[in-house]
Amino acid sequence: MKKEALSSSSSGCKTRILAIKDTMEILTGKWKFHIIGSLMLFEKLRFMELLREVDGIGAKMLSKELQDLEMNHLIRRTVLNTKPLTVEYELTDCGRTLGPIIDEIAKWGITYRNTLYHKSETSESLV
Template structure:
């Protein structure tokens, strides 16, 4: 075969918005953090950690840093001793919540299917 006429190109590319979104939101804990914060005006670090079962301090800290870098959460440091820092979601993150609601409903369905099969 000559030329590139029959080459199958992948559906996604470097500039695919889905891939970009998954780069930002990927990782085990980022969506869980966003989901938890979405239910509160703000949470302190230890409160958030208590709400997310199984997350380590290192993973919570790293995930919060990435989400803050992408302007999905706000970190408010009150400059007190002992430290008083609160986290909340941004307006950009609010726009993501309808998609998370859909994922939440899909997850509930998967749980029910799994229970029925057990």
């Protein structure tokens, strides 16, 4: 049996771990998924609409999160020269590729809840 070896530094493992780290750094924080989810649903939203749509977020947070997402090319910010000046946010093509991740996460969350309910009846490890 090996002893000092182990360490997953083998082949694609490092790449994989890095890729996961990358993704999670980009999507970090309490609000990113919610903002992206809203933009997936509504296509285009203005700042004030997002502020109302993303339940509980404040202007400062929203502003910061939108900047983050824009820097990472996931959303596009367009200033419209309307009367009182409005700004439109929408997903880029790149941003839209997050669909499958968000689907998986939502799917898992729903299944997980159901699993817990059933498990709690029959015990399991439950503390």
